[in-house]
Amino acid sequence: MKQTNKTIVTIAIFVATFMTAVEGTIVTTAMPTIVGSLHGIEIMNWVFSIYLLTNAMLTPIYGKLADKVGRKPIFILGTAIFIIGSALCGVSNTMMTLIISRAIQGIGAGAMMPVALTILADLYDAEKRAKMLGLNSTAWGVASVVGPLAGGFIVDTIGWHWIFFINVPIGLLLIGMILIFLVEPVRGQETKKMDFLGSFFLMLTLLSLLLAFQYLSDVGFQWSVGALLLLAVVALTAFVAVEKKAEDPVISLELFKNHLFVVVNVVAALASGFLMGVEVYIPMWMQGVLGLSAGIGGLVLAPLSILWVWGSSLASNWMRTKNIHWVLSISLLIVFVGGTGLFLVPTQTPFALFFLITAVTGIGMGATTVTSTIVSQNSVSSSQLGMATSFNTLVRTIGQTVMVSVFGITLNMVTSERLEQAALTSDPDIMNKLVNPQTAKLLSEDLLLSLRSVLYQGLHVVYGFAVLLILFALIFTQTLRKKHATID
Structure with missing residues (x-):
């Protein structure tokens, strides 16, 4: 029976972590050029915040799916969505299309990071996992140094579009590595229904909460912030009520x-x-x-x-x-x-x-x-x-x-x-x-x-x-x- 190649899968996880980590620093460096090209400085912050927002909203859903259907298909799905979002960012010709494309990128990234950490937990016992998580976290440190340098170089040579296009070949390589070298045990037929209602209320809670703090940072405490916080409380209350009765709760x-x-x-x-x-x-x-x-x-x-x-x-x-x-x-x-x-x-x-x-x-x-x-x-x-x-x-x-x-x-x-x-x-x-x-x-x-x-x-x-x-x-x-x- 074919076995998981721990070394190659671990390298794939490190690369995935680096790719999602560098996304923030490389885009920050290129943003002045992007704004100059596409115009729309007044909505520039949404290029960053929408990515974090969709990322956070989908993270718990992907985590549940990883438990139900397996780490491998969910990681591949997330990486594929991330690739599509990256390609769409690269061909964007307005700030609004760039923001929408970044939202798609975030939806994909919401699977990559938590599922990657779950795969590490599957591969290593607690002692070795601590060391692997430490090495994995260095990707964030490397990204903070490499991102600005790479972003500046790419913008100055081949154009800002390529800070997004470069994710496509790397993402395809990641999918290939996980597809070929990660072997998961066959899971039994899933009989419990996915908790769609609970997932909806959880996403609504996170969306309203994080949007409230985004607006709070931008414009201070206004009625819109209060309304969003109230919506978050209502959605959270509904989420808890649904989860108490759910056959297979999302959390x-x-x-x-x-x-x-x-x-x-x-x-x-x-x-x-x-x-x-x-x-x-x-x-x-x-x-x-x-x-x-x-x-x-x-x-x-x-x-x-x-x-x-x-x-x-x-x-x-x-x-x-x-x-x-x-x-x-x-x-x-x-x-x-x-x-x-x-x-x-x-x-x-x-x-x-x-x-x-x-x-x-x-x-x-x-x-x-x-x-x-x-x-x-x-x-x-x-x-x-x-x-x-x-x-x-x-x-x-x-x-x-x-x-x-x-x-x-x-x-x-x-x-x-x-x-x-x-x-x-x-x-x-x-x-x-x-x-x-x-x-x-x-x-x-x-x-x-x-x-x-x-x-x-x-x-x-x-x-x-x-x-x-x-x-x-x-x-x-x-x-x-x-x-x-x-x-x-």
Whole structure:
């Protein structure tokens, strides 16, 4: 009987992770050129947000399907949809068609990441899985470096359309690798009906919730945001009612009776929210407060990606000998140290010190992420593995989406208030000019120093909130019973 080729399938998963991870950074780099070509700067943000939105909406559905019909067909389906979306993005000739094509891309990507992690769980035991997840997470770090470089090169040489077209041959190669080298056991005939009504209410809940925070970030709290949040509550209530009666629920409510499963997923959401504060606002600190170039500003995040792998490896070793309460607590404490460092450092902190801070944060985040993923998978039966993995991926996305909006609103409120108090300038675009190294050069020295102080105060408050997230995660972790077993 033919066996799965672990090495080739694992490489395919790493490539899939890299391809979905690089999509964000490469598009960000090309966006000024795309806007110049297609016009429509006023709806530019939707090129990013619609991808995340459709991705999040479909993630739990794919997870359930992976449990019902198998990982292989769902991963291939998601990759095929991603390829189609990429090709349509490449041939788009208006911003609206690009946004619609990005929505299709996101629908495909919603299957690729969680199902890939589920395949890893099928292939490796808990100890080896921790190491593989650590290696897999480096794809995100590599993408953060390669994406901007590749995006700039492609745009300057063969045109922005090819940042999307390049996904087509890679995606086809992925499908071939999984089709040929992943061998799944034959599943019995599925007799339970798919929970379509529950799936609908779950997607409606996620759509209204994530749209609400997108609008909140764009226009502040208006009636439309309130209406969307109310719709999310109503849809969630309906979802719970449907799942209680469903023969085969898309997300089993029994999972939430498992205290360990609930804790690790709450921790995953809070830690992912914290991570957005680091990844989005450290480069802003480098450029706006220290006056460094964009390239150097982004470089300071490199230790986070590199040390993430070591943190994952540490967690895999700890989980063999220590209980889950201990492993999560230590992992979060390391993150807390890094976050507190960001909160406490003064305005003119030496550039090198940020390397130390992001290195510590990377170790803690690597350990926290791999622990929450593995414990989430191991706390359920094998028949619910896809569901548990996709739910873990989903809560991370929700944590990131919500906290990006909250951090953005916080920064805008604090900087606007400080500018008004100091009566520095009447220019509403002044903070954007500050964080752009090219336009910052045009500001007077006195104004530049004052604005940097204002930005520092705003970032200081953002990091205060970010540290609170980790503090809440630590407190929540203490509700775990210390008898929870090690991962063998």
